[in-house]
Amino acid sequence: MTTVFKLADKVAAFKAQLDLWGRRVNREFERYFPTTKDPRTAKDWIRHPFVNEPDGTVSEQRNQLRAPTDSELRSLSLPDAFLWYYTSTCVFTSSELPDIEFIRSYYFNKIEFMRFNSTVGKHVGYDEFGIRNAERANNDPAFLAEGRAQKERYCKPGIEIDYQAALDKTAEPSVRLTSVTPPSGRHPAMLMCSVYNFFPKYISVTWLRDGQPVTSDVTSTDELANGDWYYQIHSHLEYTPRSGEKITCMVEHASFPSPKKVDGAAAMTGLVAVWCNYSD
The missing domain is CATH 3.10.320.10 (Class II Histocompatibility Antigen, M Beta Chain; Chain B, domain 1)
Structure with missing residues (x-):
């Protein structure tokens, strides 16, 4: 059975798209694919969904495509139809x-x-x-x-x-250094360095103790998405306070021309007074 419908505006637009599709795809299709049949199934390839009729209408070819509706321009009507893209x-x-x-x-x-x-x-x-x-x-x-x-x-x-x-685009983060309760009994003190509202995602948060990198007893979260293109990250340092020492959280990010450092005060009697002081 052949379905015939008038050349409505949407069909004309669709034909224009088919012409563009034909120019871009058929050159490769004809050159690199079998000219008549798929060798795996011995069935014909679909090349042009619609064919112009002498009376100016557009007919459905091989009963494999039906006329477009308001919600779709075309759909495959047979389960064994081919799709190449x-x-x-x-x-x-x-x-x-x-x-x-x-x-x-x-x-x-x-x-x-x-x-x-x-x-x-x-x-x-x-x-x-x-x-x-x-x-x-x-x-x-x-x-x-x-x-x-x-x-x-x-x-x-x-x-x-x-x-x-x-x-x-970059968004410069805000950095906050706070004293928190350590989860284990290995060290009596813990600092948390929280970095908020930065973009892009990639960032480096490290700890310094009297200017020297600290790698042990450090745990950090992944970069956490806020859901608004911004990110946050939190890094924890467990340590045993020493008199007169300086502990620093150093943040490196694309929005900073140089690393930013937030210093924490020396520990005294197990209590940590923290200030946030940016320095390059």
Whole structure:
């Protein structure tokens, strides 16, 4: 049975999208995939969901797609219909090209069968079908060069926008040093260094005792998300007070031009008086 419907505005818009889809996908599809049938199932590929009719209407092809409704433009109507697509992903640690990796993954019915990775520099197949098509793609210099160029053409412009919009933004944290009750009996005193409302997430909190790093009897939480783009972290130091010593919590963060230090007063008779004093 064939369903025929008029060329409404939404159908015209959908056809325009199909034309764009055809220009971008069919070139690769026809070149790197079997021209008529999927070798694994011996069934025809779906290339163009809609076909123009002589009378100016658009008919449903092979009864595999139905006319769009208000909530959807199209849907597959047969359980054995095929779905082929690819995704493009940019992985990066900075906006510089050596720190960017472009990945294009090709899927058939949700199973990835081939991938191009800019670090590897070529296509890699994951099954017999993918291996054969990866070999075809790698033997096409123009197509291979197009994939290798995507790191600079596709990834870098978007990554630079991400950094300008959010990733280069910083929020300077507030630091609070307090005396708390130690949970164990190994040491009579404990200090907690709490760092609040910082962005980005990455931060370093360390302890100094008379200017020397302290690594033992230190416990810290992970960076905890506040849920509003800001983070907090808490570090604890268990210690036995010594007369005249100076204990410092040092915080390093992208928002600081240099490490910030919060000093605690010397311990006296098991009581710790704490002040918060920033120093570089």
